[in-house]
Amino acid sequence: MDFNALCTQNWSRHFSIWIEDIQVVCHPVVTAPFQIQVNVLRKARSLSRYTAMVVVLLFSLHCTRPQATPVVTVPEAEAPEAADEPNEHSDAKVYTETGEASWYGAGDGFTGRATANGETFDPMDLTCAHRTLPFGTKLEVRNLDTGKRAILRVNDRGPFIRGRMLDVSEKAAKELGMHGRGTSRVRIRSVDTKGKPAPIDPAAMVGDAYTVQVAALTDPANIARISKELQSAVGPVNLVEARTRGGVTVKRVRVGSYATQDEAQKASDLISKLFRDRGLEPFITREN
Template identity: 40%
Template structure:
């Protein structure tokens, strides 16, 4: 039995994304910082060589989650200016100019230690806690998307948020470069969704996975599924965050180790 193997699964693995990272991350566009010298292979940012259509980009599911271990140190300084992270984002709303970032930063660490993927929807903000879920509305065309903020920036004058290339495509301003937007923090019921699975085991044998699935169906009141990639993964859910934590604690021990929380994309 191979428990909690992670190979090949494309979803965010909560908790592991925060491990093995240094305690400091420089923002994606703090380009005058000494520690950033030579970090990027491109001098000018751009989109991918093969543009994406908005229909090719998956939307993201807002969810309740803990603060990242990295990227929330306050204050921090970029280009000689000091920034203070908000102690709480509840009720936060602002309007201003949005820009986007792409290929230059693709594959590099975000401020909270995750890996920036320009093909997925994400965002950078100077002072919101990481992560924070926000709804961004393009005031020029009325399009809105829900976005997870996991990076710092933009530090160009007059811009309030940087969306990933995918986010800018989805909001319809990638060709213009910037757009007037409204940023609203999501809270309450909009975050308390069934957005988590609890992975209790991963097997090379389909029979072993199905045997555990059958057992768990008699123990929990939630759906238990077997998900196939290079392993057969037994997962309980989807469930809300607090339910996921309770299930994780219930099955933590010698038999299962510490089950993984796996979030929807």
């Protein structure tokens, strides 16, 4: 019969055969000099029976024990971005805005020129330009494309390009990871001197009137024509001379002087309605 290692009865049978072999070897009568050896073998035979029983018992337990279920380690999901620390101000009071940001620096010809608040522009300062926020406002700017952040101070007006919300300095662009890209989508919110979310001081929001910029033109005939039409339909027009990044001198055509942003918004909506066929897209900014 073939030996089956998985059958406990086969193990028991073969142990019995092994023990009987020992008995056969020990049966012949031997002389005295070999008596001690025979006695040792007899004791070994007796002990072997008990050993065989223990081995059979252990093997039976091993064969009947259920297979262990392998433990599969599942990697933990990446932790979400840490939430901002709680602060004493509600989200309703903290100024937030999302839009397109660009940057300006040494290569644009603005270095050494005066910013809107009278400072000398330094591209290596962490500053920015916004159309309406008070000068000195601290902003946390988060680049939504890279996740990088920087704390910037408003010291200039702009950007005066359609579809853009913020202009940052060259150093700020590097910290935000947008220097090589030119523009990025960002989210801004007002913060205090420690960089924690905080509302803008209401007193800082008054004293600098709002106005509506309609266009930036170079041709004198166009400037005169659009100015006349705007003044007739909406109100007084103000022309502000400025230089673009390309070094071109333009006249910014602006309408009205409004104490609140709501009043300026109504004027902007009216201009958009009256001049929609002219391709004009007015936006609100400050007079200074």
